[in-house]
Amino acid sequence: EVQLVESGGGLVQPGRSLKLSCAASGFTFSNYYMAWVRQAPTKGLEWVASITNSGGSTYYRDSVKGRFTISRDNAKSTLYLQMDSLRSEDTATYYCTRGGRWYLSSWFAYWGQGTLVTVSS
Amino acid sequence: DIQMTQSPASLSASLGETVTIECRASEDIYSNLAWYQQKPGNSPQLLIYDANSLADGVPSRFSGSGSGTQYSLKINSLQSEDVASYFCQQYNNYPHTFGAGTKLELK
Numbered sequence: 001e002v003q004l005v006e007s008g009g010g011l012v013q014p015g016r017s018l019k020l021s022c023a024a025s026g027f028t029f030s031n032y033y034m035a036w037v038r039q040a041p042t043k044g045l046e047w048v049a050s051i052t053n054s055g056g057s058t059y060y061r062d063s064v065k066g067r068f069t070i071s072r073d074n075a076k077s078t079l080y081l082q083m084d085s086l087r088s089e090d091t092a093t094y095y096c097t098r099g100g101r102w103y104l105s106s107w108f109a110y111w112g113q114g115t116l117v118t119v120s121s
Numbered sequence: 122d123i124q125m126t127q128s129p130a131s132l133s134a135s136l137g138e139t140v141t142i143e144c145r146a147s148e149d150i151y152s153n154l155a156w157y158q159q160k161p162g163n164s165p166q167l168l169i170y171d172a173n174s175l176a177d178g179v180p181s182r183f184s185g186s187g188s189g190t191q192y193s194l195k196i197n198s199l200q201s202e203d204v205a206s207y208f209c210q211q212y213n214n215y216p217h218t219f220g221a222g223t224k225l226e227l228k
Binding site: 037111 | 153155157159164165166167170171176208210212215216217218219220221222
């Protein structure tokens with residue numbers, strides 16, 4: 001059974017940093033693209049960042065480029081999101097997702113339960 | 122960026138009814154489209170990928186169709202457990218973009 005378990009969310013002041021983790025199990029982690037998708041309270045879904053199966057390439061939405069860093073440790077089957085210079089508009093539930101196809105960018109086949117990040121003074 | 126225009130924003134339907142949700146892309150996305158269902162308090166779940174392929178475990182009353190810039194999700198014989206929000210998403214280009222969502226309620 002595929003499982004994605006996020007951790008690391010919480011309350012943080014504007015301008016500070018936070019690092020999210022996602023522990024994956026139930027599949028060969030190194031075969032799949034992974035991504036973070038967020039959802040602000042009562043709002044829609046917003047793709048944040050993706051990383052290729054090897055970690056060699058990363059992709060970001062413009063509003064987080066230069067502030068967020070997606071990374072992965074295939075030996076530990078863990079995905080990360082380092083969030084720096086946080087802003088109030090980054091407040092959201094962050095979901096870890098797994099791609100649907102081997103080695104290719106695709107739909108988000110599996111989602112974690114989400115971790116809430118609140119940016120407020 | 123590819124804009125995904127989803128309609129309607131909300132929908133009220135009766136049990137047993139057939140409902141259709143539409144999604145229009147601002148450019149051709151070559152069927153690289155997925156649909157997700159999100160029930161209140163839960164994570165989104167994949168329903169349809171590649172515009173018309175049913176994800177594992179999804180009831181056959183759900184179906185997807187379309188090509189180019191126009192796509193739709195159809196739910197046949199609406200059940201009470203289908204009350205949820207539905208989102209389309211294109212993965213043809215980065216940034217991957219979602220529709221604004223459709224909230225489906227029972228009449």
